[in-house]
Amino acid sequence: MRFRLPLAGLLGLAVLAAGCGSSSEPAADGKAAITYAIWDKNDQASAEKIIAAFQQANPNVTVKLEITPWDQYWTKLQTAASGGAAPDVFWMNSLNVRMYAKGGIIAPVDDAKAEGLPEAVVDGYRYDGKLYALPHNVSIPALWYDKKIFDAAGVDYPTADWTWDDVKAAAKKLTDPAKKQFGIMAPMWDQGGFYPTMIQAGGHVLSPDGKKSGFDDPASIKGLEFWTDLIKDKVAPVAEVYTDTDPIQLFQSGKYGMYYGGVWFASTFWSNPEIRERIDVAPLPAGPAKEAVILLGLANAVSAKSEHPAESAAFAEFVSSEPAQKILSDSGGGALSLRPGTQDGWFKAFPSFHLKETYEASMPHGVPYPATLNTAQWQDVQQKLLADAWAGKRPVADVAKEIAVQMNEILAKE
Amino acid sequence: MLSKREWVWGYLLIAPMALGLAVFYLWPIAQTLYLSFTESGVFGGHTWVGTANFTDLLGDEEMLGALGNTVLYAVLVLAGVPVAIVVAALLNVPGLRGMSVYRTLYFLPVVTMPAAIGLTWRYLFNGDFGAINYLLGKLGIDGPYWVGDPDFAIYAIAIVGVWSSVGYNAVLFLAGLQGIPRQYYEAASMDGAGRLRQFFRITLPLLTPTTFFVIVITMINALQVFDLVYLMIDTTSPALNGSRTIVYLFFEKGFVQNQRGLAAAIAVVLLGLILVLTAVQFRLQKRWVHYE
Numbered sequence: 001m002r003f004r005l006p007l008a009g010l011l012g013l014a015v016l017a018a019g020c021g022s023s024s025e026p027a028a029d030g031k032a033a034i035t036y037a038i039w040d041k042n043d044q045a046s047a048e049k050i051i052a053a054f055q056q057a058n059p060n061v062t063v064k065l066e067i068t069p070w071d072q073y074w075t076k077l078q079t080a081a082s083g084g085a086a087p088d089v090f091w092m093n094s095l096n097v098r099m100y101a102k103g104g105i106i107a108p109v110d111d112a113k114a115e116g117l118p119e120a121v122v123d124g125y126r127y128d129g130k131l132y133a134l135p136h137n138v139s140i141p142a143l144w145y146d147k148k149i150f151d152a153a154g155v156d157y158p159t160a161d162w163t164w165d166d167v168k169a170a171a172k173k174l175t176d177p178a179k180k181q182f183g184i185m186a187p188m189w190d191q192g193g194f195y196p197t198m199i200q201a202g203g204h205v206l207s208p209d210g211k212k213s214g215f216d217d218p219a220s221i222k223g224l225e226f227w228t229d230l231i232k233d234k235v236a237p238v239a240e241v242y243t244d245t246d247p248i249q250l251f252q253s254g255k256y257g258m259y260y261g262g263v264w265f266a267s268t269f270w271s272n273p274e275i276r277e278r279i280d281v282a283p284l285p286a287g288p289a290k291e292a293v294i295l296l297g298l299a300n301a302v303s304a305k306s307e308h309p310a311e312s313a314a315f316a317e318f319v320s321s322e323p324a325q326k327i328l329s330d331s332g333g334g335a336l337s338l339r340p341g342t343q344d345g346w347f348k349a350f351p352s353f354h355l356k357e358t359y360e361a362s363m364p365h366g367v368p369y370p371a372t373l374n375t376a377q378w379q380d381v382q383q384k385l386l387a388d389a390w391a392g393k394r395p396v397a398d399v400a401k402e403i404a405v406q407m408n409e410i411l412a413k414e
Numbered sequence: 415m416l417s418k419r420e421w422v423w424g425y426l427l428i429a430p431m432a433l434g435l436a437v438f439y440l441w442p443i444a445q446t447l448y449l450s451f452t453e454s455g456v457f458g459g460h461t462w463v464g465t466a467n468f469t470d471l472l473g474d475e476e477m478l479g480a481l482g483n484t485v486l487y488a489v490l491v492l493a494g495v496p497v498a499i500v501v502a503a504l505l506n507v508p509g510l511r512g513m514s515v516y517r518t519l520y521f522l523p524v525v526t527m528p529a530a531i532g533l534t535w536r537y538l539f540n541g542d543f544g545a546i547n548y549l550l551g552k553l554g555i556d557g558p559y560w561v562g563d564p565d566f567a568i569y570a571i572a573i574v575g576v577w578s579s580v581g582y583n584a585v586l587f588l589a590g591l592q593g594i595p596r597q598y599y600e601a602a603s604m605d606g607a608g609r610l611r612q613f614f615r616i617t618l619p620l621l622t623p624t625t626f627f628v629i630v631i632t633m634i635n636a637l638q639v640f641d642l643v644y645l646m647i648d649t650t651s652p653a654l655n656g657s658r659t660i661v662y663l664f665f666e667k668g669f670v671q672n673q674r675g676l677a678a679a680i681a682v683v684l685l686g687l688i689l690v691l692t693a694v695q696f697r698l699q700k701r702w703v704h705y706e
Contacts, residue, residue, distance in 0.1 A: 082458040234471055241562070243650070244542060390651045
């Protein structure tokens, strides 16, 4: 009885110590066991099928799937990587890849294996001339619209030929203050919102060499004003509305005509029969200067400290290969496969949505997501300052110029 | 005199606690202090930069904004302390029916997960579909976007802060109330003092030690607020500019932007602020706290 307290304490320490030392160890029977870390639970089913297919072709390798929710994913990965215990293969995005490549956490992958994949996505994973992760899916922003609202107002549905002017004209006609109905939504969103419009107006987010901000370019400012004008003209709700309720939920309430969302919302919308009937999707409208769609794709990176580098690389390559891409596509989940020609299964899962047309019209105008070594740092500046412009507290041009100044300071230090 | 054997046992028994404190509190504090003078790499490793992090913070608008938000939040939550006294006084009424039910109800927020509290209140505060604005609408008042508007967000968070701390504080006050000997009240009523006079002349003065304790603890907790902001305000919300607290800024710098050294400096500044404010309170207590 007298020993219980210290003993319990010691036990606790022992458990802690044991917890620190776990990493992938070679299995006793000569098999290689590797871990695969992802963050999206919606991809669990397809990932398990892909793993099964890989293990069938490589009987000497077992892959263990680890799912960590997005909120903890990067913190956990960073901590594990600092301690030299990163998973063998893990999901990477183009915002973080340069940091992990520079830090020597991930190993370069064979550039040849990315052949045939869209360059706008692949290029996001290059650093210092080497490819550091193999992308396997693509997220394409698109224009979702509510057919019921369009029908009631007698407005033609959006097409691939739409321009900004068509959006503005339609938004005006669809707005009905009496019914609290708005023509469009204008949340402060980068990938499918203000980044593409900045480029469509002839501006840019980052200079091609990634050393200078493009926010002070007058064309970029025009791209930002596209959104703030929609709010000013009262055809889109004020900024606070989107922070209280997620735009994806607002759109499903049937009070909003158009929504710049992503094709990956298809599975969410499809799961509700009433919504499924009512909405459809079209490619992003063209701006005054050109068409542009910012493509983001997730990729698989291989740990530089993996005990099974060959097997890990083989698995990462497999996920981006045609058979695995078809498995991903056929599972009809949120993610759209990246390798051209493998998407049919996914399109067929949502037959009434014009996803195939949207995909085909968007891919030729694909632009990589702007990113540098420490993207999070200047995105934070951008986020905080743009909030004032969206809230109508400061003119967009002032805010944009200030973002450029601060962003250039950060970029100069990289 | 304690025998040698008793000394050994004494130390042995406090060893787990002392060890835990040293490993999980003292060592991290020392490390944070050290890190605040460095610039750290994303994956470990750091270089000494002297006081650069602190001079960076000095003129930083964001740090000043966060400081202002945090102090405003602390003041608002402290203003909620009298609510706890009233609740405790009501819960102490002799012969109150269903007393334990009320006590449980008031204490419930204290044992509820902050995540659940934050999310539930977020729904209540929703500008378009929330229950609060619905009720206000019934009264003909057009409610604001509580957690979406930079001018309102910190007040909305403070309301939740008060709501969730009332129970804990009330329990402390209740204990304080029950520690006041009955004879004082009997003597006072014999001398002809009414209930109100008894409250101000006996209850409040004899409750000052508890009040002092509650104020110190509430202030320290309020200055460290993070969870409610994190749960109720989206990372992309414009309202964040009006509700970013010091610990939230620490989180952003340290875990989102990978500036560990700067984040450590923010933590050190907060530690200093809490130390100073607490010391001031201990100084001032001599003037208003009565232990007898």
